[in-house]
Amino acid sequence: MSGKRVSNMAIKRINRNRIFRYVNNNDRVSKPDISVELGISMPTVLQNINELIEKGLVQEVGEFKSTGGRKAVAIASIKDAYYALGIDITQNHIGLVLTNLSGEVLRHRRIYYPYTHSKEYYKEMANIALEFLKKEGISDNEFLGAGISIPGIIDDKKERIAYSHALSVSDIDYDNFSEFIPYKCVFINDANAASIAEMYHIENRFNAVYLSLSNSVGGAIIEERRPYLGDNIINNMNDLLYLGDNWRGGEFGHMTLIPDGKQCYCGKKGCFDAYCSAKALVKYTDGKLEEFFKKLEKGDEKLYQIWDEYLSLLAIEVNNLRMVFDCTIIIGGYVGSFIEPYISKLREKVAKLNTFESDGSYLKPCLYPVEASALGAALQQVESYICKV
Ligand SMILES: [Zn+2]
Incomplete structure (x- = not known):
């Protein structure tokens, strides 16, 4: 030829x-x-x-x-020609999202079911997911497959979860999660998945750092590239992610914020995660983040102070990220879904730290607060189908 x-x-x-x-x-x-x-x-x-x-x-x-x-x-x-399912595995919950070729959330559910590395868990997780699908009456030939989002380091080459502190596992096969799901499954890190959901509907892509502030802190680095490179490569959304040499690119949670500071779950001291995960806030409101922001809105003095300190530390991290990447920074994760009313305050704080800029307009709240990781995981299947159209 x-x-x-x-x-x-x-x-x-x-x-x-x-x-x-x-x-x-x-x-x-x-x-x-x-x-x-x-x-x-x-x-x-x-x-x-x-x-x-x-x-x-x-x-x-x-x-x-x-x-x-x-x-x-x-x-x-015909957006309903094909469907995909997203499954977000967390320490205590399973999040589910159904999407179609539109890439929108058609239906979502979050179920309390704590993770254990056991056959029983994987079986039940598959049952929950299949039950969710069955309710929609989707047939096998219109189903593209499932995307599974994991809070940990994903080694896609070896098809293994290299490490997940949240799930207390290391070096386990993808097969554990997909054994009881009779469909094609793909895997992705949770923050990477959320960043894909965030960028998916944006027509004019831009460079961005996605900072995920959930029960742990994660992140993703998105490079703006032309959607079509060369003659015969059609880019998948995944190709826009910078993953690093060891699949750990964007692990912003373990950047040192305060030398010898608070104990981090990773074993080190002073990591950003120890100060700015959602856990740093919910410990004041019985584990409920919504409650924290409700009380804050009502003028709770103590929470106001805690929030102000939180934003000051977050501003340091954001400014550092801005210095490294010089691009838009999106605040996502659980905290990101509540941050919009406070974004101007955070912008003020980052502007004070910045050597080159007098405003923080590069800082943005996330657009997809609901089940972003599950949606991003499902979009992997949608994208890999669309790439072959
Ligand atoms: Zn750490």
Whole structure:
């Protein structure tokens, strides 16, 4: 096969993929619209739309109002053609999200079921997930598979969980989690998954650091890259993540904040996690973060002081991250879902620390506070399907 022929095939594939993504990311589009927006000739658009209709991925959904000439046919993707499930494993809960080709949360559930590394747990976890799917009446041929989010270091090459302090396990096979799930499963670190959920619907991507402030602190580094690299590579969302040499890139929780400071769960002292995980706040309100922010809003003096100190320490971490990465910083995780009313205060604090900037507008609250990790895990399956369209 000549190089030119391979290249032509690749271009054909990339065109079809771009056309499908464009239709899928919009409610209704016209064929001339696609041609203009993507810079692809009308005959190529027509041929690809016909192929996508044949594949059951797009359909005609009426006409656009005439602007003088012939009315243009409206095209939309069939978002319910395929579904995927996201499973977020935490120390005490199992989070579930159902999504389709739209990448939106269609249904979600969170169940109290503490993790143990046992056959009994894996069996029950699979039962809970399958029961959730069954309720939706989704058939096997419209189901893409499951994505499993884990609070730990994922070694995807060896298909193992290298380390998870939250789950108290190290060096265990993926198979443990997927043994009782009769579908294709993929695995991802929880903060990486949440960052994918966060960035998924953003059309004009940008460099970002996602700081996940949950029961432990995690993070993800997202590099803005063109969605299509070279001739025959169609990027998966995962390719946007910087993972480092040992899959530990973005473990911001264990950056030293205070030398010889508070004991961290990792065994070291003074880690950022020991000061700014959600646990640092919920210990004042019986483990309930919502309660913390309710009381804070009502003007609780003691909590106000605790929150102010928390934000000051968080500002140090944020400023350090800004210095290293020079990009947007998104505050996510449990604390991130409550941070919006306080973001300007945090911006003020980071601005005071910053050598180069007088405002903290690069700092943003997360958009996806609900089951972001489970959604991001499910999106892995959606993306790997869409990449092959
Ligand atoms: Zn630590």
